[in-house]
Amino acid sequence: MNSEAHGITAANTDELGTAGLRLADTFVVANPYPYYEALRARGRVHWNDELFGGAWLFLGFDDVKELLRDSDSMSNARYRAIVDQLEDEEAKGVQRLLELHSRWMIFFDPPKHTRLRKIMARGFSRGVLESMRRSLTVGIQAHVDELRQQRQLDFIGGFAQRIPLLAIASLLGVDSSDQADFIRWTHDIAVYMGSEVPDAELIANAQNSMVEFQSYFDAIVRDRQRRPLEDDLLSLLVVAGPDEELLSPEDLFAQSTLLLFAAFETTKNLISSGILSLLRNPRTARMVADVPDRVPDVVSEVLRCESPVQFARRIVARDFEFGGHQLRKGEVAAMLIGAANRDPLMFDAPDEFRIDRSPQAYLSFGAGRHLCLGQHLARMEAELALGRLFGQLPGLLGEPGLTYSWNINPGFRGLAELSVSL
Template structure:
């Protein structure tokens, strides 16, 4: 069989490593030329228009139970090797549909209400202050490793009741998992590392769960272990999967939101200066960061029946990828979509999803980002990107984030 040339199979270059630097020119072409099209390498229909993505999130005919995608097209031997991943991910609310999704999300969401997250704001402010204090007297700071990475790991770790000193290995496992599930075509090295991360996560949480069963403490992990819904406790696998999901989802995307948002501001200094002068704009500015350069670029669904999306016939069982990052740049919905505008009035982006799978940790991530930017602007108003800095991106088509972001702090405000 003749191989399909990559320029035909992937006409918008989404899988090309160079596209990590700027996927948005490809999305713009996709919106113009083929807003719904089949991507051969991913084996899925890519849906890019805002209206279609919005409708897709709300359409119950598009199923979320799709963990088989990670081993699709692989040999029986590799699929067997991927079983630990499929087992863990199969109980993530992200990959569940009703009624299982309703039951599990109902238990977890009790700990993630906006009011409960707002109560964490003073602690988050203090943590941001501690991390920035470590940079006091320095001319330069590496934002990702010194601020954007540790902050959300510490926050979700404290919420779950995890020892703070464990954050480095938890972050390492999360990065390895992201390399597997966020890449359209993972390498053998990424597969091996990602599978090892799942096994490490489960062994780690299994020990802590056993401890909380006999000696509960005042943390989210204890609450999950003893949570009941109509007399039913979470199973051991549901607990392991939920803890992995919360740890992974609770920091990976927030790290990228902070890094991507700050880079966007530093590349648009007039927007940085506007925010420094008018910090009351910050909540809306964070929404603009989520729209402009989102930490998650797309999500997957599977058609439960024969259906139509954007005029394109989709058959039962076919994969559908809702391209949130492309929808966020749709000129049919957003005025001047490629411009960063912290005063933008239309803020209803697709980054956090819509409907029953709306991001569980949205309120927490927003608060972490708001407090990080507020502290940076207050303490380092002359912050600039380090001249000549090389910016490398996470090797993932699905997760978008910087590996490092070196900045010059400037004089600290008094």
């Protein structure tokens, strides 16, 4: 099954512009790029009553990059925006989620964001990443060896989601026996976070998972306080050095769950989208097999073409003019990263997968102060996974029987199914 077979196409973007479609519509998630072009036809910057409960949309690469960097005009303190759209009675039932979620550092502006980011950065030093590279290489090779024995390959459950779990086990010590719960928790949070306007059920599911997550995580923290490990992010956070600051217990849980969520969901989607992109482009896949040094170029183009994060929301922090429009304090702004990464003013033939682009550019990890803290880890995982997979499974370089479908998460877009028959 190819979930894009009955999706929207570039041929009907003119009528889509007024069709009342939403980002969450299944066939839009499966192929959002013609829809983005229909939105772009209304203006690279425009107010849209239909999306995000009413928001300014930004679709140009340079505009999105500039505004992601502009922490004076655009505020990240937006965690209440979704909950505030609920009725009073519904909101009362999700106060625990609000309390826990509101501590994530992505929802803070400087100076608190700066302080939290500096503390969390200890776990992403060059030394820690190099240590992780060694363990990841061994783990990824073991997973590739398993796939080599199979004729029907499941690239989601059997590979893509197993790679970030290796990294998470190294970062924070998620035990392999607990991975099913962890996957469920992150899924519920991802659906809530990635929804354009989530309903009460999605928010309640996210709250239940966040509470379970905290209970599980508290036990790990207590263990690390008693027995810190070497080069383990959590150990670095619970045992401070001479001039280092410790996080409060609440902030420790919040930032660690943020990293766990981000490290799993987006990296899983990056790896699986990379596999699909190479299966769709067999000449490039053969190049990866023959010239492993080109794998970083492949990952850059996957990040551009199939960004795991499709949009970023901000709250307008002050009245200002942008692109000929007057933005007012308190309004919602949505930077459509998936659209910006395919801006025809920035990229020649933006819908084509080309690993020889120069310069290679994308906004999938954000920009400015909120640039993804784990971007180098995510890239490392994807490069190791794709390089070894296509370098060691020659059957993928032919024309294997391919089945895939996309999830229904417009914000954290990724594959729900990806398998091949060799």
